Amino acid sequence: MSTNVLVTGGCGFIGSNLVRYLLRERPDWKVVNLDRLTYAGNLENLADLADDARHVFVHGDVGDRACVDRVLQEHAIDCVLHLAAESHVDRSIEGPAVFVTTNVLGTQQLLEACRARGLRRFVQVSTDEVYGSLGPSGAFTETSPLQPSSPYSASKTGADLLALAYHHTYGLDVVVTRCSNNYGRYQFPEKLIPRMVVNALRNQKLPVYGDGQHVRDWLHVEDHCQGLLQALERGRAGEVYNLGGGAERKNLDLVKGILAALGKPESLIEFVTDRPGHDRRYAIDPAKSRRELGWTPAHSFEAGLADTVRWYVEHPEWWERVLSGEYRRTVTLTH
Template identity: 55%
Template sequence: MRLLVTGGAGFIGSEFVRSLLSSPDPVHRGLRITVLDNLTYAGVMANLAPVAGHPGFTFVRGDICDADLVGQVLPGHDAVVHFAAESHVDRSIAGARPFAVTNVLGTQTLLDAAHRHGTGRFVHVSTDEVYGSIETGAWTEESPLAPNSPYAASKAGSDLLALAAHRTHGLDVVVTRCSNNYGRYQFPEKLIPLFVTNLLDGLPVPLYGTGRNVREWLHVSDHCRGIDLALRKGRPGQVYHLGGGRELTNGELTALLLAATGTGWEMVRRVPDRKGHDLRYALDCGKAEAELGYTAEVGLEDGLADTVAWYREHRDWWEPLKSAPVEGR
């Protein structure tokens, strides 16, 4: 099989590429992956260094909104796994236009090319944030979309375009929606790597509002295993939830990170809450478990310990990213 992976130099995309190209599973034998990534601030070539010399790996730098380039790269691939997206909520609040352009127009550019060239499967990777906030229980794949941030709205729009391509043109689309990811190689603007790297440097960490916002945490390796299952076993036109099954308030997560870095609450600075901050996310993953055989395998304590240890040992990866000028990010 030959895959086109968009956004493959980012946090989740690079984990997907590394895990498949290093997999001993016979189902991945002979796999070839082309990564298409524009190397914006969160796309880091070092993320792909472990597979750079793999005979099945090819890298193309480019923008998913560039229809001519996409039209040149896509033919010959059996499937697309689409990670490329602007993804940081705070950045979307500060300026929403890049999110609408990349997440919506970029996705449509890929869908148009996939339809035009008769690409087999198109896996569109999305987020639980498209549902908004839920007080109790958990969302199913049939729950209505009610995004609150510009980022979430742009992802909801791209989800709907992908599903419309299936219903209108018969494109073999599968959509996955995940809970909050964490793990190695995550860009240090996101909560866990930001807190860990700050605490390792003796710097304070910012905790929004009361710290009572609840998130469900998913190790990136579990997420990518679920995406691979959706790629190989998902039904066309279906949405699948990939969650971690472990809910924590941001305050509870902060306590775990303080303990893991040997620091105390004196390092925490309370900051004004984020605009439109969703209180709670939760996914029902029963459909993915029943149809794909998906379950999360990495326990939160083990996953956090591994993540903290990785950042402690890989300053050469994250220090340049944190010290880069804002205009270069």
Template identity: 60%
Template sequence: MRTLLVTGGMGFIGSNFIRYWLQRYPADRVVNYDLLTYAGQPANMAEAAGLPNYRFVRGDVADADAVRRVLDEETVDTVVHFAAESHVDRSIADPQAFVRTNVLGTGCLLEEARRAGVSRFVHISTDEVYGALGDEGIFTETTPLAPNSPYSASKAGSDLLARAYFETYGFPVITTRCSNNYGPYQYPEKLIPTIITRAMRDEPIPVYGDGLHVRDWLYVEDHCAAIDRVVHQGSPGEVYNIGGLNERTNLDIVRAILAELGKPESLIRFVPDRLGHDRRYAIDPAKIASRLGWQPQVPLEEGLKRTVAWYAANEAWWREAAKRGGGV
């Protein structure tokens, strides 16, 4: 039996992970530690609220006293750290918020977890820390970090802190770096939910630049399964890249969703490119496949169908979520 502290568990990937974990390991206890910023939706975990092995604690990862209190109260043995500011556009507008949460918050959490004697700390990061690729090549765990946005720079900073805690203190930190996630409960500001929700309302769909920026897409349940392998089998001090093996241009994704919804491509509107927009990401997940036996299971076409169906069936959720963040 484990007691997990999951930070950012009201967010997109965190809430999917908690649901995944409670379903597969009902004997474990999960403590969800989340500040409930605009992207943290209480509705994401409403179904777990009454479970005896689930607890929600509202708190800031940068608040050492609050983190120390929850670690001590629950005798946590495993931390899975999702909590982060993650939207590139917002990082360009307000970089200091990303430094505070992603760098200072991770540093605070690492120190308090070390003090509490946590036996495993899984730090969830992103492929964006590697920067941009050209038309060829792929990110591996040894690719140098070369972040290009305030968001990715703050995540790279948190990754280096995680590494330092292993190298300096022998603290059992494992870092994962994933490609672009998609699926149910993703906040409406991100690309795929933006396309879906705007298309459902027959609104113009903005596409940055020429729309040919390439991303590797990973269905969120596949990501959760990969983290499961890391929690149970990963080696402290290691980095594991988690990719979906689904490289597509942004324009490909827009067109696929419009086709799934039966909407015309005339909704597409090309807009000026954003600052520091990386041209291509691609992850090599060979290490986690060979060492931990994980591979993605959900093809992109199937994952998009599931995701479109979920947003179509949960309009009240995404409308309320958007209002919390100042959207429609």
């Protein structure tokens, strides 16, 4: 059966990879991409789809009910993959308000529109950060307590709980996914890996927060996209699925690995003041996703990181336009 799927936030890092992934894996689907084009939204991430009529870009806000109603109706949407969000922890510490507006209130508006329309499925794309921080051992399961530390993760927790409440109260078919740190092509250079690669390529300092011993569990963005498709097609309504890469790395080791891959000296590393409320360690137990969705990540971290670093080396025009702000002038790519 062909599907008209709405991807929100499809011009961001994961969203743009997901739009491309869906069109490759499900060639008869139509993918409608609703994105407000904040600083993180970049139409150039989808430049290769400019002539592909299966992708429809709509410039709009998930919190704009009239806009969402129109998109759902006009494109006969049957499923939603909701990724649109403010996504950067440091920005949420500097200015939390927009995180509540988009991640909590925007999600609620979108849920309300979907409830009114009666969708086949709503996938709330969330994060392991809702579980807070781990000690040196153990991993998050879907029943771990919700203990978000930052305004970002608190806003995602609020959104997840609203989505689940729309299932329990109104019967909307909701699945929540929570995944670990993604890496790959088209990631905005405010996040650890692209920031370090781009700084190293420009021979600038690489700022490592605190002692650099914080641990993240890295997941290749394509493996995440696969998990989202499987959650959409195979997940049970009202359930939460954790998606993790099984690749725990200390930040400092990762940064040293990037410098080695680029042939740059470790003297570029600069230890800077730690992030307030900085979660020490994340790790995901993916057993439920493996068992119920049949999901396992395909990429090894070493190969995936090498490919990602190479992509940034070979595409300076992409990140130079991001750093200069030129990318925000791209306004075409509509059908």
